[in-house]
Amino acid sequence: MSTPPRFATHAVENQPPPLAACDAYATDTALREALAREGGGWGESNAAAYGKLAGGELRECARLANAHRPQLRTHDRNGQRIDEVEFHPAYHRLMASAVEHGVTGFAWRHAERPGAHVVRAALMYLHYQADQGSACPLTMTYACVPALRHAPELAKTWLPRIVAPHYDGRHAPAWDKPGNTIGMGMTEKQGGSDVRANTTKATAIGDGLYELVGHKWFFSAPMSDAFLVTAQTEAGTTCFLLPRFAPDGSRNALRLQRLKDKLGDWSNASSEVEFAGALAWRVGAEGRGIATILEMVGLTRQDCLLGSAALMRQALVLALHHARHRRVFGDLLIRQPLMRAVLADLALESEAATALAFRVVRAVDAGARDPREAAFARVATAIGKYWVCKRAPGFVNEAQECLGGAGYVEESELPRLYRQAPVNSIWEGSGNIQCLDVLRALQREPECAQALLDELALARGALPALDAAVAALAAVLDHPAAIAPERARWLVERLALCLQAGLLFRAGHAALAAAFCAGRLQGAGGWTYGVLPAEAPIDALLERAWREGAPG
Ligand SMILES: Cc1cc2nc3c(=O)[nH]c(=O)nc-3n(C[C@H](O)[C@H](O)[C@H](O)COP(=O)(O)OP(=O)(O)OC[C@H]3O[C@@H](n4cnc5c(N)ncnc54)[C@H](O)[C@@H]3O)c2cc1C
Structure with missing residues (x-):
């Protein structure tokens, strides 16, 4: 039915179409x-x-x-x-x-x-x-x-x-069931980062079973089929597998108190739970619970890094799509030089985040076969989680702004990405915990520092700014015991940037690596996006970033 004339106040024009279904792999x-x-x-x-x-x-x-x-x-x-x-x-x-x-x-x-x-x-x-x-x-x-x-x-x-x-x-x-999902419960009210502060008690009742009494303050995905949880035995913090249903098929004694009213992460349920004599099986030795559950946490941290890189990618795609359809002052946004500078800078950040994430995953993958890769994975997971997760909120906000007011409105998808952005930095060990973990690895496991130096050496001689930054880092890594905790964030940030620059270069993108070094390592950039030096390969960055929907 056509619009009755009395409602036809204006023609709707210059509104970008919604991002159509696209092949997220082929276009990336x-x-x-x-x-x-x-x-x-x-x-x-x-x-x-x-x-x-x-x-x-x-x-x-x-x-x-x-x-x-x-x-x-x-x-x-x-x-x-x-x-x-x-x-x-x-x-x-x-x-x-x-x-x-x-x-x-x-x-x-x-x-x-x-x-x-x-x-x-x-x-x-x-x-x-x-x-x-x-x-x-x-x-x-x-x-x-x-x-x-x-x-x-x-x-x-x-x-x-x-x-x-x-x-x-x-x-x-x-x-x-033919397939199961698993959750994890460590964090309690009195302490999350410090898992040793757990007060939940586990008492052995025979047949390999324990009875757990206590609580968890954050307990995500509480409908999972079972949970790896930590609780105290006489020997100290211990890891358990706690099923939703007790071994006799009755409901296990876990009481969901309420769901967290979260900033974002809305499709996921995160609860508070009490264990009222819940039954669980021990996993690993009594007193070895932190070491045991850290084997899980190593991989969830890897996924925080990967997730934040993916979040940046989705925000970038939405911003590029908008810019390719929205006209301002007589031309498409994508043709406005200053907007091109912002989008290209975002594309560069996204490329670097993705490159670092996948390099870390390869190290995790190869770690079982190759001790050098295992050492690299040990330290680079924390470096990557810290830096890429920290970069995500500012990145998503900048992408939002590319859409103007529409980016602040729910239908654009960007508010959801913006609400999600901070959480990867907080859970699975917040920023300071990651940086202190890097410090601990460097101070206690010399092979970790060596693995980092070996990795950074692979791009030696390619970019003077990178060489200079790596030389400064090498001097610090030579004396890990002398690194003060208050310098850990500085160190991890520089390590992340050098790894990212080296990876971009080794991936065959010398011009992108040079722009990254100039903007992020040499101080030729600034504190926001859109401040790459004049010689940065803006066209190449935008051409690579996302082809679908590009105007002819
Ligand atoms: C949405 C959501 C879902 C979650 N789901 C789960 C879950 O399913 N299971 C689970 O176990 N946990 C879960 N968590 C909890 C999360 O892992 C913790 O909140 C996080 O590890 C931090 O612990 P905390 O909140 O107790 O903060 P604290 O440990 O009190 O830390 C507060 C701040 O102090 C910093 N800090 C700590 N120690 C030091 C130090 N020595 N030096 C300098 N700074 C320090 C931390 O980095 C942090 O920034 C979830 C959290 C959120 C937000």
Whole structure:
């Protein structure tokens, strides 16, 4: 029906169309190059298949799953406790797609093949662009595997379901499902970073079972089939596998108190929980709980890095799309020199974040076979998590501004990305904790400093600014005991920037690496985006960034 004349106040013009469904893999040159460069090229068909879903149908699922936030149902109509979380069907669709395509299990199902974690990283990177909240249970399910192996008997029965390409969101015992998801509970009210401060008590009751009494202050994805949690035994902090249903099939004694009212991360439920004699199996030796669960945390930190790189990518795509369709002062935004400078600077930051993330994943992947890579992964995961997660909020805000007022409005998708941006920096060890962890690794494990220096040496002689920055770092790394904690952020930031510059150069992008050095290492840039030096390859950066939708 046409608009009645009395309502026809104006013609709607110059409004960019919504970002159409696109192939998030095929249109991402930096991702395709990273996958091949870091040893995951053999899994390209997997990434390509998921790219179409992530850039298409899953974006609408994410909109719905975030608009209809999870609801806690503590009791049924008769007043019986049920402690269930209810999700919109779109959330289950997101979870099922991810699990079936390998976001949780691919790396473990193909563990014999070098590069399996890199392929899986591409799947996670694609998923994260569509929906961020569901990435939380997905990453915990992926990451629990090394820790759970500390309980070989449990691993024998649980791991096949954890790595299976099947999702089953029913509230039912784990052993009645073809696939399981896993959560993690460490943080308590009196202390999160310091897990030793846990007060939850675990008492052995025989048959390898323990009874847990206490609480967790943050407990994400509480509808998971089981959780790796920490609690105190006589020997100290210990790791446990706590199932939603007790071994006899009754509901386990975990009480969901409430869901956190979070800034963002809305498709994901994060709860507060009490354990009222909940039954759990021990994982690893009593008193070794922190070391055991850190094997899981190493991988969730890797995914924080990957997730923030993906978040930047999605924000960049939205900004480029808008700029290619919006006219201002007589021409498209994408043709306005100052906007081109901003977009190119964002593209450069996104490239560098993606390059560092995938290099870290390759080290994680190769670590089991190569001690040098293991040492690099040990320290570079924390470096990358600190720096890329810290860069994300400012990046997303700048991308938002490229859309003007529309970027502040929910329908543009950017407010959701903006709300999500800070969380990767906070959870799984906040910024200071990452920097202190880097310091600890450098001071206690000399092979970590050596692995960093070896890596940085691979780009030696390429860029004078990088050489100078690396020389200054090498002098510091020579005397790790002398590095004061208050210098840790400075050190980690410089290490991250040097690693990123070297990676861009070694990836065959000398001009991008030179611009990165000039803007980020030499001080020729500034504090915001859009301040690259005049000779920066603006056209090349924009050409690489995203082709789809480009005006002719
Ligand atoms: C949305 C969300 C979901 C979460 N889900 C889970 C979950 O599922 N399971 C779980 O276990 N936890 C979860 N967490 C908790 C999260 O991991 C912790 O909040 C985080 O590790 C920080 O712990 P804290 O809040 O106790 O802060 P604190 O430990 O009190 O730290 C506060 C600040 O002090 C800094 N700091 C700490 N020690 C030092 C030091 N020695 N020197 C200098 N600075 C220091 C920290 O970096 C931080 O910035 C979640 C958090 C959020 C926001």
